[in-house]
Amino acid sequence: MTQTLAGQAGTHHDAGPALTDRIVGWTLTIGGLIGALAAFVLTVEKIALLKDPAYTPTCSISPILSCGSIMTTGQAEVFGFPNPLIGLATFPVVAATGAAVLAGGRLPRWWWLALQAGTVFGVGFVHWLFFQSLYRIGALCPYCMVVWVAMIVLFTYTTLYNLDRGHLPAPRRLTDTLLRVHSAIPTTWLLILTALVGVRFWDYWRTLL
Template sequence: MSHGPALAPDATTGRRPHPVGASRRTGWVMLLAGAVGWLASFQLTVDDWRLLHDPSYQPPCNISPIVSCGSVMSSPQGSLLSFPNMLLGLGAFAAVTALGLAVLTGARLHRRLWLALDAGALAGVAFVHWLIGQSLYELNKICPYCAVVWVVTIALFWYLTLHCLERGIVPVPRGVLEVVRDTHWMLLGAWYGVIMLLVLTRFWPYWSSLL
């Protein structure tokens, strides 16, 4: 009795690929990072649409001359691919949220899909760090909703990569895997700490004026 076409052997290993499950930690990170990132992207989209129709509109995230979203959204950096950056977030974070929910309910994803997710998250992290540099040293602004997207994108990439290492999707020496697995939360904290330090030092006169 036929159960459908068999999967073709993997070109590199010669073995038939098998779906790969994930820990609940990975599923929760995908679900929460995707949902929070989508909500931040949605709010930016709404504010951008309102600004387009009413240039005098003041988004609620325009808190001060330094903490502001409006001027960031209307800048060239806010539409790098000739359309608002937040539209990329709406699509990408929606897909991640759906896949996170599927993983939490027991779904096993193809190895190539995990690799594609991790590669997409890597591209997102590279883009986020470019935006961080532009925000700090070109636009001289911090957009609160953008900062939320920075945080969840980094966490998503970090834990997708950890998942790929732990499941052997991305092969690494066992010693490297053990170090990363044992210190993953410290390394992520250090990553965030460097970004926070850059933000603090770049705008220190403003932060100190609030004390």
């Protein structure tokens, strides 16, 4: 019976661990919704700032945690329009994909590869923004950091899912090893970024102690 179900699903190697559709579906759904909400709030704040240059965004709470000082930089409009608009256009697609998976839908390989390409771009873009925030602007946007976290988790689980389902080529042994520690991957990743933030702004954090 188990072999029959596995054969019908056709989604993973029988001998190795796998991410269930339920795990990936919920991850994409929740991550997409959180990312979309953060992008929406950032867009609203940007519009308010455009209407009134003296407006103080709700996420500007200290000299370091300050959305306002970031929204007025060139890095906030890399492609000629506010960066959050990218999130407004893409995160709902991610959430919808997760909902489809939870509903039992079988999406084609090209869809997963397109999602993979999108998350690769997204995770690369947020790391560029991370670098710009820390070492060029010298400030952090709390809502942006929510997007960073969501993007890292979405990239991790999209990649692992595609590896497990054979959409991306990789040695099975490597894939199984990564699947066994799937939750440790984004956790370690985020801890490293947190440490970089702590080191970069240590002088400021120290004044708060």
